[in-house]
Amino acid sequence: MSDKQIPTTQHGVLIREFGEPGVMTYQDDVAIPELKDSQVLVKIAYAGINPVDYKTRQGKGWGAANIQKDKFDHDQPAILGFDMSGTVVKSSSTDFTVGDKVAALTFDGGCYAEYVAVDAKLLAHVPEAVSLEQAGALPCIGQTALQFAEFANIKDGEHVVMNAPAGGVGHLLIQLLMDKVAKNNIKVTLICSAGKYEKLNSLIDTSQLAGWIDYTKNEPFPKLQADVLLDLVGDEAGVRALKVVKDSGRVYVLPTIWVDKLKEAGSQKNLSVEGYAAQRNGEDMARVLQLVADGQLTLRLQQTYPLSEVVAAHHELQKGDAFGKLVLKVS
Numbered sequence: 001m002s003d004k005q006i007p008t009t010q011h012g013v014l015i016r017e018f019g020e021p022g023v024m025t026y027q028d029d030v031a032i033p034e035l036k037d038s039q040v041l042v043k044i045a046y047a048g049i050n051p052v053d054y055k056t057r058q059g060k061g062w063g064a065a066n067i068q069k070d071k072f073d074h075d076q077p078a079i080l081g082f083d084m085s086g087t088v089v090k091s092s093s094t095d096f097t098v099g100d101k102v103a104a105l106t107f108d109g110g111c112y113a114e115y116v117a118v119d120a121k122l123l124a125h126v127p128e129a130v131s132l133e134q135a136g137a138l139p140c141i142g143q144t145a146l147q148f149a150e151f152a153n154i155k156d157g158e159h160v161v162m163n164a165p166a167g168g169v170g171h172l173l174i175q176l177l178m179d180k181v182a183k184n185n186i187k188v189t190l191i192c193s194a195g196k197y198e199k200l201n202s203l204i205d206t207s208q209l210a211g212w213i214d215y216t217k218n219e220p221f222p223k224l225q226a227d228v229l230l231d232l233v234g235d236e237a238g239v240r241a242l243k244v245v246k247d248s249g250r251v252y253v254l255p256t257i258w259v260d261k262l263k264e265a266g267s268q269k270n271l272s273v274e275g276y277a278a279q280r281n282g283e284d285m286a287r288v289l290q291l292v293a294d295g296q297l298t299l300r301l302q303q304t305y306p307l308s309e310v311v312a313a314h315h316e317l318q319k320g321d322a323f324g325k326l327v328l329k330v331s
Contacts (some may be wrong), residue, residue: 006041006089008032012113013310014077015067018059021314024080024112026307033110033117040120041090042102044330046136047111047307048083050168054314056080056109061257063109081111084118085126085135086330093120101126103289105139105280112310114331124285127293134292134299137325142288142297144254144278145172149180151276152252154228156184159210161224161244163191164232166199166323169254171300173230178204179296189224191215191241199323203298215240234258239265252276300324 012030015023035041056063057080071078085103088096096102104122126135148169154160154177165174180186187210190197197212206212213221215237225246231238234255239262245251247269253259256275263273291297302324305313313326 006032006115010114011307012079013081013307014079015057016077017072018057018064021054021057021311021318023057024310024314026310030079030113032115035090035092035117038093038120039117040088040093040096040102040123041115041117042084042086042104042123043089043115044084044086044111044113044136045132046085046304047081047328047330048137048140049081049310049313049317049326049328050083050140051317052082052140053080054318057314063107067109079110079113081109081113081116081328082106083136083139084111084116084330085132085139086116089115091120095120096123096125101132101135103132103135103139103285104282105143105278105285107280112307112328120282122280122282122285124282124289127289129293130289133301133304133327133329135289137299137301137327138288138292139280139285140278141168141172141325142292142299143280143284144169145176146284146288146291147278148230148252148254148276149173149176151274152228152230152250154180154184154186157186158227159187159189159224160228160230161189161191161213161226161241162230162232163215163237163241165190165192166196167232168322168325170232171200171203171324172297173232174200174204175297178208181208189213189226189244191221191244196323203300213244228252230254231258231262235261238262242266242269242271245269245271248272250274302326304329 067078088100164170189211221243224244231253251273259275
């Protein structure tokens, strides 16, 4: 696609204030981003949506702080979205050429639109065996699951308890853990509802689990004396889960905003509590895509929405009962 073929405007989803899903408006005549040095312009095929998207839309966290500073304080609208897959239409990088199929996690937003400019170092080529729909769903959850599993540094033979195993990050992380069950003799216990546990049968061999705790039952969690808790929920659910960990055990929490709360709640047990936030990079993007291409990771897509129905997609995501990932079809 030559410069003359690239349009000057696009469809996109804009927000001009923080709030409920209705603050997002789908409209045309949105400016196409200008390319900076070492950037690539991608025509987006699919954009993933993640909990960080709706939290940012609500005005919470680092994403909202950046939007306030960079956009709202200058009376400019913002475009949400950190996940995308698509086709290169213009490039100032020697690593990517027009026509390449690519995917990336970008913390600059802008993926709820038809075109986005992305730093080349964040991009990865999409293997032939992976569809653009899969690739658009993978960047945030895939890189996070991969990095989180490595960050936890689980030792041979350790007992790991994990909650939220059916969500976006969770359904990939549990597969990585089950690989460690086979190779490193670790034990894994899950915390989830009966409905989610049943659905996991299609993803993993649940007979290889050490156990399962149904959090919906109004009864205390067992004292499992587990070595490690991988907490993908935080808040009161995370506090409740601390009971399963042994004294001086390790707790790793993905929503980093809950670290202080869990540290305070676990202080009497001398627990080590650390938070983790994904580090975006093209190398890990490529690793995750290849794991899917090789059949070592199964990505579960719950539903795909047209970009114009982003409000409905956010309502669905906020219910918190998705199995796998929700995706926006852009073009």
